[in-house]
Amino acid sequence: MKLSVLLALSMLPLQSREMLALAYQGPDFNDLQSKYPNLNLRSRVDRFRLFLAHSDTKVVFLGMDGYPSLPGGEDNPPFRLCYQGFLPNEGENLVSVCGTRYPDTLGTEASYAFSLEAGLNMTHVVTSHSRGIDKAALYGARESGLPAYVCCDCGLSTRRITENRLLAGCNLISPFEPDDTASRWRCLSRNYLTCAFSPALVVFQAPAKSGALACSSLALDIGREVFVHETGLRKVEVNEGTLRLANEGCPPIGGYPDVAKEMGFGQDRSLVPCKESNALYRYGNTCYSLKHETE
Structure with missing residues (x-):
């Protein structure tokens, strides 16, 4: 056709x-x-x-070879996906990350460290290009060297995408027309992809009313595992949503190793906080080095 x-x-x-x-x-x-x-x-x-x-944008349609298997298996997947880079493959380890646009310092540092350690262990992060938790996750994925899959809430020719330097080298995915601008309902469609592409979602911090909480509800509705990072369990206003998720039974995790164990992902490298003089990675005021399992 x-x-x-x-x-x-x-x-x-x-x-x-x-x-x-x-x-x-x-x-x-x-x-x-x-x-x-x-x-x-x-x-x-x-x-x-x-x-x-x-442009270097490609397009794939529902029912065609190359259309990702997980979204294609849901009730109403996007008929069309535009992408730059690659789409997720069935054999890859994938974990989705979401959280509030207005986290505290502990939340952003936790998101960065989680995504960095995931990437270093060949687990792709799936997230959005929103500010806050998702942006910190993109920084971590970029420093791991394993490109993240970024689900977009707008078209790939919009300034929101083309002028975001953090997205360089990422795998960008959008179900929208190239010049479609961001809107509330497009954020909901973006959240669907963020959840559907991977078998597990990690929520870092979410207020009582937030897109991150809506994303977690959607993930549960379509049968994904939802974990709450321990930074979202402190009794502060920005964690009201994540505290509710934990009270409803979503298991808490301390970092990537917990998710790797639960999902059967590999872990050959561990991220270890260290002094600045020994640091391989740094985010904010926290420094990290690596420990290999063979050491």
């Missing part, structure tokens, strides 16, 4: 499974435009194709 038809299908006001069923019928582009005259399919598809032609 032509790319223009697939792109047009992805823009219709239908559920993803309905788009897929329609795709199997082999529709014609002109028929789609005639049926949905108010959607300006031609101009939107032309903009989309122009963006693909002049």
Whole structure:
């Protein structure tokens, strides 16, 4: 099927499974435009194709080879995924990270250390490009050398993406059109991908009303393991949501080794706090070195 038809299908006001069923019928582009005259399919598809032609962005559709297995297995996965870099592979170790945009210092340091240690042990971090906990996770993943998978709440041609230097080298994933700006409902779609791509979600800090808490609820709804990092168990306002998760039965963890044990991930390297003179990594006022299991 032509790319223009697939792109047009992805823009219709239908559920993803309905788009897929329609795709199997082999529709014609002109028929789609005639049926949905108010959607300006031609101009939107032309903009989309122009963006693909002049960037390193690729696109994959539900039902095609290369579409990630976990989102494809849920009730209403995105019909279309745009990405730069790579998409998650079935054989990779993956762990999702989320938390408030306004954490305290302990929260950001914990997120950084967790993601750094995960990456050093060949476990990919899945997170967003929001400020706070997710941003600290991106710093940790970058320093580990194992690129994170970043689920975006906007299109990949927006300034929110192109002007964020922290995203250089990351695997960027978006279900939106290239110039779609961030919005509340797009954040919810982004949260779905953050949860669905990996079998486990670690929540660091979440207030009583927060996107991170909504993300954890979504993860539980689709059958993912949800862990609460111990930094989210202190009795402060920013932890009201994570304290609730723990009270409802989400197991607490102290760091990546606990998740690795629970999920069967490998751990050949351990991150160890150290003095500045011996540091391999530094975030804020905390320094870290490495310990290998063979030592």
